[in-house]
Amino acid sequence: MPPDAARRSDRSRRAILVAALELVEALGYSRLTIEAVAARAGVGKQTIYRWWSSKGPLLFEAFVELGPVERDPRPSGDLATDLRLELRATVEELNERRFDQVCRVLVHEARTDLVTLLLTPRRVRLEERLRAGQRAGEVRLDVDVAAAADLLLGPVHQRWLLRTAPLSGEHADAVVDLVLRALRG
Amino acid sequence: MPPDAARRSDRSRRAILVAALELVEALGYSRLTIEAVAARAGVGKQTIYRWWSSKGPLLFEAFVELGPVERDPRPSGDLATDLRLELRATVEELNERRFDQVCRVLVHEARTDLVTLLLTPRRVRLEERLRAGQRAGEVRLDVDVAAAADLLLGPVHQRWLLRTAPLSGEHADAVVDLVLRALRG
Numbered sequence: 394m395p396p397d398a399a400r401r402s403d404r405s406r407r408a409i410l411v412a413a414l415e416l417v418e419a420l421g422y423s424r425l426t427i428e429a430v431a432a433r434a435g436v437g438k439q440t441i442y443r444w445w446s447s448k449g450p451l452l453f454e455a456f457v458e459l460g461p462v463e464r465d466p467r468p469s470g471d472l473a474t475d476l477r478l479e480l481r482a483t484v485e486e487l488n489e490r491r492f493d494q495v496c497r498v499l500v501h502e503a504r505t506d507l508v509t510l511l512l513t514p515r516r517v518r519l520e521e522r523l524r525a526g527q528r529a530g531e532v533r534l535d536v537d538v539a540a541a542a543d544l545l546l547g548p549v550h551q552r553w554l555l556r557t558a559p560l561s562g563e564h565a566d567a568v569v570d571l572v573l574r575a576l577r578g
Numbered sequence: 579m580p581p582d583a584a585r586r587s588d589r590s591r592r593a594i595l596v597a598a599l600e601l602v603e604a605l606g607y608s609r610l611t612i613e614a615v616a617a618r619a620g621v622g623k624q625t626i627y628r629w630w631s632s633k634g635p636l637l638f639e640a641f642v643e644l645g646p647v648e649r650d651p652r653p654s655g656d657l658a659t660d661l662r663l664e665l666r667a668t669v670e671e672l673n674e675r676r677f678d679q680v681c682r683v684l685v686h687e688a689r690t691d692l693v694t695l696l697l698t699p700r701r702v703r704l705e706e707r708l709r710a711g712q713r714a715g716e717v718r719l720d721v722d723v724a725a726a727a728d729l730l731l732g733p734v735h736q737r738w739l740l741r742t743a744p745l746s747g748e749h750a751d752a753v754v755d756l757v758l759r760a761l762r763g
Binding site: 537555 | 686
């Protein structure tokens with residue numbers, strides 16, 4: 394591709410990603426169409442389909458590339474405080490309309506593998522904190538760290554996926570308090 | 579409606595429900611169509627749309643009416659054993675192809691309210707067992723029973739909804755063992 398064409402193509406790509414994210418935030422996943430994204434980005438529908446097969450992968454790439462809101466609390470050094478901070482940050486992220494709507498498109502298109510990928514960084518942070526807790530004697534050594542992370546995240550993710558109840562900081566705290574009893578020596 | 583017409587209508591309704599359930603089991607949710615259900619039940623497509631707006635509510639009614647496989651373990655009297663039995667029964671139900679596929683249609687149609695309804699009987703049984711445990715002194719009285727049920731079901735439902743890992747009896751047991759530590763006095 395000559396340099397000018399490459400630059401144009403790059404600009405189109407970015408315009409599409411920005412438009413997709415803005416529209417899913419404004420309209421919600423069920424009313425988002427490729428036509429609307431094309432119109433807002435000032436490109437033809439075919440340009441979008443050349444790069445992405447459907448709304449799901451397009452939004453996934455937009456979200457990863459344009460960057461999620463950073464929300465990584467600093468560890469305080471106290472296990473209970475840190476787990477509460479992490480789980481509350483998880484709840485805030487899930488409650489963010491943009492994140493929520495991107496994930497719902499992905500669930501709708503049966504791309505739960507991509508949803509899992511978006512949820513993985515938080516899980517990794519939690520597991521690291523639990524392992525640090527084991528080294529510091531705050532968490533029993535025979536606790537399976539992956540199972541413990543499941544216990545913390547499972548109730549929150551379930552509420553979010555099934556929309557059984559609103560996600561709140563209080564709910565997250567209640568989960569942490571109960572799980573802490575299972576972790577301590 | 580004259581008695582003959584009412585009987586015919588009743589027969590059609592049942593034929594549709596049976597056909598829907600058989601087809602979702604055989605084809606999976608993404609390949610299930612109203613056309614195929616109509617053909618198998620020997621009715622016109624319009625007959626189906628007169629009663630149901632889409633695949634989701636049709637399958638929900640079929641599942642509830644034609645009855646899920648009964649899988650209610652008898653309580654043994656021991657808290658650990660009972661919780662393991664209940665959670666393993668939950669896993670078996672979720673792994674049943676018919677149940678799984680019906681729920682996936684419902685998630686796909688954003689009817690998670692109906693999925694939650696299908697999951698509710700197990701949650702009720704678990705909460706009852708936990709309350710009985712409180713009366714018998716097996717579970718601390720200050721434990722929030724709903725939160726404890728969340729801790730048991732959340733990790734299992736999360737695996738099932740996101741398909742992050744296969745649902746197994748061993749995973750269910752690991753969850754129970756960890757949660758038990760949080761429940762006991």
